[in-house]
Amino acid sequence: MSDASINASTLRDEISREDEASFGDYFALLKPRVMSLVVFTAFVGLLAAPVGVHPVIGFCAVLFIAIGGGASGALNMWWDADIDQVMKRTKGRPIPAGKVEAGEALSLGLALSGLSVIMLALATNIFAGAFLAFTIFFYVVVYTMWLKRATPQNIVIGGAAGAFPPVIGWIAATGTMSVEPWLMFALTFMWTPPHFWALALFMRSDYDDAGVPMLTVTHGRRATRVHILVYTILLALLAIGTAFSGIGGPIYLAVAVVMNALFLLGAWKIFRRNEDNSEEDNFKAERSFFKLSLLYLFLHFGAILVEALLKPYGLGGW
Amino acid sequence: MALRKEHDLHKRRFGRNLGVGLLLGSFVVLVLALTMVKVTSNGFQFPNTQSSTPSSTQSDQN
Numbered sequence: 001m002s003d004a005s006i007n008a009s010t011l012r013d014e015i016s017r018e019d020e021a022s023f024g025d026y027f028a029l030l031k032p033r034v035m036s037l038v039v040f041t042a043f044v045g046l047l048a049a050p051v052g053v054h055p056v057i058g059f060c061a062v063l064f065i066a067i068g069g070g071a072s073g074a075l076n077m078w079w080d081a082d083i084d085q086v087m088k089r090t091k092g093r094p095i096p097a098g099k100v101e102a103g104e105a106l107s108l109g110l111a112l113s114g115l116s117v118i119m120l121a122l123a124t125n126i127f128a129g130a131f132l133a134f135t136i137f138f139y140v141v142v143y144t145m146w147l148k149r150a151t152p153q154n155i156v157i158g159g160a161a162g163a164f165p166p167v168i169g170w171i172a173a174t175g176t177m178s179v180e181p182w183l184m185f186a187l188t189f190m191w192t193p194p195h196f197w198a199l200a201l202f203m204r205s206d207y208d209d210a211g212v213p214m215l216t217v218t219h220g221r222r223a224t225r226v227h228i229l230v231y232t233i234l235l236a237l238l239a240i241g242t243a244f245s246g247i248g249g250p251i252y253l254a255v256a257v258v259m260n261a262l263f264l265l266g267a268w269k270i271f272r273r274n275e276d277n278s279e280e281d282n283f284k285a286e287r288s289f290f291k292l293s294l295l296y297l298f299l300h301f302g303a304i305l306v307e308a309l310l311k312p313y314g315l316g317g318w
Numbered sequence: 319m320a321l322r323k324e325h326d327l328h329k330r331r332f333g334r335n336l337g338v339g340l341l342l343g344s345f346v347v348l349v350l351a352l353t354m355v356k357v358t359s360n361g362f363q364f365p366n367t368q369s370s371t372p373s374s375t376q377s378d379q380n
Contacts (some may be wrong), residue, residue, distance in 0.1 A: 022330045023337035056355045060348065123352055 025099040029077055029108060030070030037297070038069035038165045041188065044301045045169025045181055048247045048308040053173045060123040061172040065165055068116035068132045072139040072161070074109035078102050079144050083210040089203055109140075124172040131171055135164040149211070152218040159192025160185075166301075180247045187242060187300060190235040194228045194267065195293040201225075201270070202283035202290070225271050228289075232267035236260040239300060249317040251310075252303040259296050266292055 042065040046058055053061070077084065077095055081102050084090040094100040113136050121129025139161035148154045163185045170181035200207055200216045201224060207214040215224045239260050243253035266289040273285060310316030356362060 020327060020330060021334070023334045026334075054355050054359070056351050060352055063348075 019098050021094065021099040021104075025094040026104075026108065028094050029074040029100060029105050030067075030112075031073030031076075032070075034073055034162070035066050035070050037162070039066045040298070041184065041301055042066070042165040042169035044305045044308070045166030045184055046173050047169075048166075048180065048184070048304055049170045049173035050246075051174045057123055058173075061120060061128070061169065064116045064120040064123065065132060065168050065172070067112050068120070068136055069165065071109045071112035071116060072136045074105045074112065075136075075140045076144045078105040078109060079140070080148075081105075083149075083212060086210045087206040089206055120168075120172065125175045127175055128168055128172040131164070131168050135161060135168065138164070149213065152213045152215045154213065155196045155215075156193050159189050159196075162192060163188035180245060183238075183242045183245055183247065184301070184304065186238055187235075188297065190231060190238055191293065191297050194231045194235065194263075195290065195297075197224050197228050197231075198270065198286050198290040198293065201278070201286045221275060225273070229267045229271040232263055236264055244318070246317070247304050247307065249307040249310075251316070252300075252307050255299050255303040259299055262292060263289075263296055 039062055043062050046053060046061055077093055080090075081095040084093050085096040090096065095102050095105055113133075117129050117133045117136070120132050139158070143154070143158040143161055147157050151157075166184035166188070167177075167181040170184075171177065197215055200214045201221065204216060204221075208217055215227060219227075239256045240253070242248050243256050266285065269285045270289055278284075278286060307316040
């Protein structure tokens with residue numbers, strides 16, 4: 001082999017290594033922002049349960065639920081690498097950016113799924129581990145592989161996967177099931193569609209380009225605005241009703257009344273607008289509704305947490 | 319011989335190795351802490367290994 005060909009191959013290697021992934025790129029595969037929601041809601045589910053948990057076991061439970069959530073994120077990125085490349089919002093992700101190979105994401109996702117399920121079962125109970133395994137299966141197979149590209153109700157069904165963590169947290173603490181964790185599940189489940197449909201309204205070309213059958217694409221933008229309002233009304237009824245359950249209380253009720261009034265107002269504004277109004281102010285109402293939705297969920301779960309933390313002192317709850 | 323200039327690539331690889339090392343170390347500490355909590359909890363019972371098989375019981379008697 002000549003010196004020239006050796007130099008050429010070294011140069012090629014150097015260029016390909018320029019894109020070599022850093023630790024942060026692998027971490028990004030776990031969707032840290034989604035993971036923070038998982039951590040918070042699982043933590044609330046664990047603490048709202050009427051059973052004391054040793055801090056180390058509680059920490060392990062939340063950690064392994066979060067790792068399970070991250071693993072499903074990596075598997076989602078592996079499967080969706082083709083559409084992530086097309087959408088503006090996702091083309092900076094590690095696989096479309098060329099930092100991480102799709103196969104690496106698959107391996108990482110599978111390894112972390114196994115680790116999280118086994119460790120959660122060992123740290124808490126087998127029921128919690130099995131439920132985490134089901135959640136990963138639901139998000140990756142039912143939502144990502146099957147329904148996301150098949151039905152405009154993808155977000156509604158996919159929302160279920162994101163809503164399971166407080167239920168797993170509760171089961172990790174108690175080993176049993178009851179109504180209260182399912183109320184927390186329902187809260188996230190009903191919140192997800194208006195949250196994502198608002199996003200779809202102002203990120204419109206993204207889903208069109210990727211061919212994902214979002215409601216905005218299949219049923220039109222008017223229908224999406226109607227759906228946002230209907231889901232928000234149902235969500236408000238559920239959220240305020242939860243105040244009178246075992247996980248609610250006066251603090252939660254106050255938060256729920258204020259936040260749902262604001263959320264309903266936002267949904268009403270979106271409903272009243274047409275495309276011309278939205279284009280004029282660059283989707284101001286839709287954007288602020290999306291931002292409010294983040295605060296909405298955080299404050300509802302925060303209020304459930306406060307009620308749970310006050311209970312040992314004779315406060316909290318009714 | 320002159321040392322090779324450090325490339326950004328080396329920093330990235332070092333960061334990756336350090337990250338994996340710290341994660342593995344933390345995992346070991348976590349499993350140890352979890353084991354300690356489980357073993358010292360009130361409900362914990364050591365498995366009875368004394369009378370597990372008939373042959374071992376017989377040999378013990380002899």
